Amino acid sequence: MIRRALLVVLALALLAVGFTGDRFWLQFMGKAMIGCIFAMSLDLLVGYTGLVSLAHAAFFGISAYLLAGLSNHYGLVSPVATLPICLAGAAFAAVVIGWLSLRATGVYFIMVTLAFTQMLYYLFNDAPGLGGSDGLYVNERPFSGRTTAYFAIWSALVIVYAVLLRVLHAPFGHALVGIRVNEQRMRSLGFPTPRYKLVAFVIAGTLAGLAGYLDAALYGFVNPAEFGWRQSGLVLMTVLLGGKGTLHGPILGALLLTFVEHYGEQFTVHWNALIGALVIAVVLFLPRGLAGLVHARD
């Protein structure tokens, strides 16, 4: 009950930021909400299905670059046209990467997904036609103005939360949890678990693509670092900090990391060490992440 109330308050507070029109806060909280979508999408794999994927940045980056390509080369800007294409691109990449990497399990799955994301990083980093290491500007953005972009991101966050909540309460979501707990048992009960895992991988990849699309739309710039292992590692850390296996955990983790990153940067040049210390502290003292604090009071 407390959790629901807090989430509603948080959603309204985020909505209110949109009416301030303040350039800094629109960009800052927009970035934080994109982080929430990205982290929630990964949590479908890590927290619910038990798949630790390091390929998640790939879908974020593919979608962002697709938007840049559509805008710069084909003059396609409207979200009605670009969003479905970018999401389809991310979904297609997730089908291919998922189909291949889900043949491996455990640490081998992690390594295969890492290999895919690094391959894409070097492909985009070394290809001058794709902007090379400098990246690309999105010449014309899908949303006119920061405020419109902010409300689009807010709407996307609310929709993603609602859709994931529905998916997790549907038989499909229960099956994913069963797979995480005991895949052998699920198979012997008749669940085609490889198919379930692939569908989860594609849903998560598509939502990561949505985060990448919104990021490119907000900043008007894409670069190969969006594919890198650091990006995949950071979103994984977000999930762990917030609390895997919950939807509100990744939201809390993304908000916290965005603030720590921004204000830590002003405080010290070693702000990355701050994040490291935070992760160690949470793992040691809050094994269920920040979400554990909410549960304890719920």
Next chain:
Amino acid sequence: MLETEALCRRFGALAAVDGVSLSFEAGKIHALIGPNGAGKSTLLALLSGELRATSGRVRLRGVDVTHHSPDRLSRLGIGRSYQTANVFAELSGAECVWLAAQSRAPMRLLSRAGRLPGAERALDACGLSSRRAIRASELSYGEQRQLEIAMVLATEPSLLLLDEPLAGLGHDEAQRIVALLREVARDRTMILVEHDMDAVFSIADTVTVLVGGRVLERGTPQAIRASRAVREAYLGEEQP
């Protein structure tokens, strides 16, 4: 119902199942017995698709299913339970059975589950209706074994593979499970691995004795009890 033909499974130099050819008649309770390491559980794992055979064939109703996956075999009507209670500890009894019954429905991404009469029947059949809301981890071990059988029944199998369903149970709980197995086997075929000889001889129609991965003897419980070879190789250990 189910046949194996020269079925082998090797682990390096060890032949855990070595040229086993058996036929399991429909509607009967078949027990597999033998000393530890005889290959009983390996044979069950081969029949349920969890292990790949090194050579040989498995046929279900005349169809070659040797290389079928466990989920495909389950959907063909083979249900499987394990040596230890293999339930979902965080879920309630009803949720565990409900989840198992979902395996027969198409994948539903967004819609809620419809009514699942099979799940209700399975809970009733296993005497767990009054314990449906209790978390699986809080049920007694005997009840967890009942729940495991209920989960298998919720998938509406025609053939049950049960691996030591009485392991770790006290006398009263074991009696309850034996009664349940009798009830469950009324309209199903059952292949049972079990060390409790009293239970095996009281409920099995045929008994197969495995030793060193091979079939030593096969027959009715009375014939197996009377077999000198079986007494020397296995039962003799318990009846000096």
